[in-house]
Amino acid sequence: ARYQGGNNAQFFHQRLATQPVARMQMEKAMRSAITQNEFSVNYQPKLNLRTGRIDSVEALARWIHPENGLIDPQDFIPLAEETGLIAAIGEQVLNKACLDAAEWREQNLGEISISVNISGHQVRRDDLYDVVHNALCQSGLPAVYLELELTESMLMEDIHHAQEFLNRLRSLGVRLALDDFGTGYSSLSYLKRLPIDTLKIDKSFVAEARQGAPSPIVEAILAMADSLKLKVVAEGVETKEQLSYLERLGCDYAQGYLISHALPTAEVLTLIRHTNLD
Numbered sequence: 001a002r003y004q005g006g007n008n009a010q011f012f013h014q015r016l017a018t019q020p021v022a023r024m025q026m027e028k029a030m031r032s033a034i035t036q037n038e039f040s041v042n043y044q045p046k047l048n049l050r051t052g053r054i055d056s057v058e059a060l061a062r063w064i065h066p067e068n069g070l071i072d073p074q075d076f077i078p079l080a081e082e083t084g085l086i087a088a089i090g091e092q093v094l095n096k097a098c099l100d101a102a103e104w105r106e107q108n109l110g111e112i113s114i115s116v117n118i119s120g121h122q123v124r125r126d127d128l129y130d131v132v133h134n135a136l137c138q139s140g141l142p143a144v145y146l147e148l149e150l151t152e153s154m155l156m157e158d159i160h161h162a163q164e165f166l167n168r169l170r171s172l173g174v175r176l177a178l179d180d181f182g183t184g185y186s187s188l189s190y191l192k193r194l195p196i197d198t199l200k201i202d203k204s205f206v207a208e209a210r211q212g213a214p215s216p217i218v219e220a221i222l223a224m225a226d227s228l229k230l231k232v233v234a235e236g237v238e239t240k241e242q243l244s245y246l247e248r249l250g251c252d253y254a255q256g257y258l259i260s261h262a263l264p265t266a267e268v269l270t271l272i273r274h275t276n277l278d
């Protein structure tokens, strides 16, 4: 009865919108999940289009509820954001991901980087630097193998603060990525001022090229990234046509169901071994 969670989770989710009692119950369940360590991390590979290898993975939170089974982020992240519990969840995900990545380094897989999502809540608190520093120290993972994914909207509220904040994080040696890129309203001049390494093109734009037809937005983002010397990851790649289109355009990485869903540790390692063989 474990992974029959899909329907339950949806039920959970639908009730939340309308019933304050259900919300309170879920918040309570989430608090206990944090102390009971019910959150686990799955990893979705990113395919390096220049080498054909998987050299990085994105850590994605999963909640394994003892009664409701597997609950997806879309069903618990919104409430976690609202209540601020996302900070504790995000910290657990970060710690686990760093420990896993440090362990992988001892397994002859080649260099594997991990990226971890950071919520707006964590950005607004002032302890993210310490939290990241801690995760690196505890795991022994060299900072260059950790990338933090932030969204442009959470940074745009205050450019001066964002600049300072990101520079400070960057001084730890970690990489920074802008997630869901294209959905906010960043200008070129704004982007130039931020110390970021990577743009992740939002899957809604990548979807325009599903059948291999050109997407003006994808091409504009790639041109912009090129002139700013940023790496680009296309997310939500689901078809071969999209993949070859992105390859032709010189996109650096592809992530999406065509390559793999997010997988538990053992399975993602098997996939990496298999893909990187030879």
Ligand code: C2E
Binding pocket: 044, 059, 060, 061, 072, 073, 074, 077, 086, 089, 090, 093, 117, 118, 119, 179, 180, 203, 235, 236, 237, 238, 255, 256, 257, 258, 262
């Ligand atoms: P995101 O950061 O944009 O992550 C990508 C989402 O797209 C993931 O959903 C992933 O499973 C899904 N995806 C990947 N490939 C494809 C594809 O080819 N097609 C489609 N349609 N979808 C694809 P997931 O795991 O449900 O996560 C949803 C969101 O929840 C994430 O979006 C992220 O914003 C948030 N999230 C997940 N884990 C964490 C976390 O540890 N901390 C924080 N702050 N947010 C998290």
Ligand code: CA
Binding pocket: 058, 117, 149, 179
């Ligand atoms: Ca992400």
Ligand code: CA
Binding pocket: 179, 180, 200, 202, 235
């Ligand atoms: Ca994204």
Ligand code: CA
Binding pocket: 180, 202, 203, 204, 235
């Ligand atoms: Ca997205």
